[in-house]
Amino acid sequence: MLCQERIDARLNDAESLVRSGADIGDPQAFLRGLWTQVYDHAPMHLRSAVLRRLHALSRRLGASYVHGEVGRTTA
Numbered sequence: 616m617l618c619q620e621r622i623d624a625r626l627n628d629a630e631s632l633v634r635s636g637a638d639i640g641d642p643q644a645f646l647r648g649l650w651t652q653v654y655d656h657a658p659m660h661l662r663s664a665v666l667r668r669l670h671a672l673s674r675r676l677g678a679s680y681v682h683g684e685v686g687r688t689t690a
Contacts, residue, residue: 617656626668642678650682
C-alpha cells in the first residue's frame with residue numbers, strides 16, 4: 616500500500632513529464648503503468664483523488680484508457 620507522499624510524488628513526476636512534452640512512449644502503456652503502480656496500490660480512501668488525476672492525465676494525452684479492460688481479439 617502506498618502512502619499519500621509516494622502517490623503524490625509518482626503522479627507529480629508523471630504530470631511533469633507530460634507537461635514538458637517528454638517522450639513517454641506509448642501513451643496507453645504509460646497510463647496502464649500508472650494505474651498499476653499507483654491506483655492499484657493506493658489505499659481505498661485515496662483512490663478517488665488518484666482517479667481524478669489519472670483521468671486528467673489521460674485527457675491531456677488524448678488517450679482513452681479503461682483500467683482493467685481486457686483487450687479484444689478476433690479470430
